[in-house]
Amino acid sequence: MAGSFLGFGALLASLGIDLRAGLASNVLIWALPGQVVFMDMWARGADVLVIALAVSVTAVRLLPMVVLVLVTARLPGAPRWPEFLLAHFTAVTMWIMANQQIESIDMHRRLPWLLGLGLALMAGMLVFTCLGFVLADRLPPVLAAALVLFTPAFFLLSMVASARWRFDYLAIGLGAIIGPLATAWLPDFDLLLAGLVGGSAAFLLARPRRRGAA
Amino acid sequence: MTGALTMLGALLGAGFAVTYVWRFLGVLAVKRIEPEGDLLLWVRAVATALVAALVMRITFDSAGVLAETAVLSRATALAMALAAYYLFRRVELGVAAAVISLAAAEILLRPLM
Numbered sequence: 001m002a003g004s005f006l007g008f009g010a011l012l013a014s015l016g017i018d019l020r021a022g023l024a025s026n027v028l029i030w031a032l033p034g035q036v037v038f039m040d041m042w043a044r045g046a047d048v049l050v051i052a053l054a055v056s057v058t059a060v061r062l063l064p065m066v067v068l069v070l071v072t073a074r075l076p077g078a079p080r081w082p083e084f085l086l087a088h089f090t091a092v093t094m095w096i097m098a099n100q101q102i103e104s105i106d107m108h109r110r111l112p113w114l115l116g117l118g119l120a121l122m123a124g125m126l127v128f129t130c131l132g133f134v135l136a137d138r139l140p141p142v143l144a145a146a147l148v149l150f151t152p153a154f155f156l157l158s159m160v161a162s163a164r165w166r167f168d169y170l171a172i173g174l175g176a177i178i179g180p181l182a183t184a185w186l187p188d189f190d191l192l193l194a195g196l197v198g199g200s201a202a203f204l205l206a207r208p209r210r211r212g213a214a
Numbered sequence: 215m216t217g218a219l220t221m222l223g224a225l226l227g228a229g230f231a232v233t234y235v236w237r238f239l240g241v242l243a244v245k246r247i248e249p250e251g252d253l254l255l256w257v258r259a260v261a262t263a264l265v266a267a268l269v270m271r272i273t274f275d276s277a278g279v280l281a282e283t284a285v286l287s288r289a290t291a292l293a294m295a296l297a298a299y300y301l302f303r304r305v306e307l308g309v310a311a312a313v314i315s316l317a318a319a320e321i322l323l324r325p326l327m
Contacts, residue, residue: 013278014277014278015276015278020219028227029226033261033268037268038225038226040276056235056236057260057261058264058265062240063237063240063247064247066236074244083244084241087234087240088234142316144279145280148278149273149316154309155268157295157309159262160296171266172262176266178263179271182267190267191267194266195260195264198263198264199264200256202262
């Protein structure tokens with residue numbers, strides 16, 4: 001995860017975006033795919049509504065993630081506001097770390113523990129983003145380019161690693177093929193189009209069959 | 215430039231809102247929703263395809279330092295990333311393979327291309 005934010009810092013430098021905006025996106029969006037979509041589209045001068053829509057599409061996956069983290073930590077009858085705070089810190093790395101360690105933590109301490117984890121991760125990633133931004137400027141161009149490549153390589157492998165159904169693989173392939181075509185055809189909506197067409201086609205073609213379903 | 219930065223700041227606020235809304239719904243839905251229902255699986259497919267398109271775009275169609283490298287070097291790097299991932303089943307090793315392959319291809323092979 002540290003490496004991916006190092007790459008994000010380098011990507012910001014490469015896109016010519018103000019470091020402060022990148023750091024603000026860490027705190028405000030706190031989900032790397034959304035942040036990268038945001039910065040990439042902003043650098044290309046995309047329409048703000050299209051940016052907002054594309055960022056939101058990448059964020060829907062946070063809904064089940066929040067549910068899965070909360071069911072391990074919430075206490076019935078406790079006030080709910082800390083849950084809304086925790087939701088903001090919930091993203092993929094925290095979810096994975098919580099999965100690995102939450103069982104060993106006393107039920108009453110889980111929510112504060114998760115909040116601390118989220119806050120520590122966020123603080124750490126602010127540092128790594130700065131570091132990547134500065135490194136991209138100081139390193140020889142070949143190494144700076146390698147640092148920028150970090151982000152797409154990390155996304156690609158994370159998707160492959162978390163693929164559980166056939167439609168996941170199909171969605172990766174179709175998105176990768178439709179993306180460049182859509183850029184040529186409808187550059188303003190290319191990411192949304194690739195997502196909507198590629199994702200829907202993948203889901204319909206390889207719809208998961210459920211146990212117990214006839 | 216200050217105007218652009220203000221605009222960017224305002225848009226980041228919107229970025230927060232459109233992201234947090236799903237987290238908010240997650241908290242509300244915690245007692246009701248099935249995390250692996252059809253609707254959320256479809257959304258997962260759409261987001262996956264969108265991010266795959268993003269991967270292609272950052273890698274092959276961006277300005278900045280990556281554009282200075284050969285397209286073949288970048289394609290090789292992503293292929294090596296997948297190969298290393300399937301070999302070792304570790305995302306970190308795959309990413310390391312991509313980074314090293316890109317640098318190696320550029321330093322060693324660029325003079326030959």
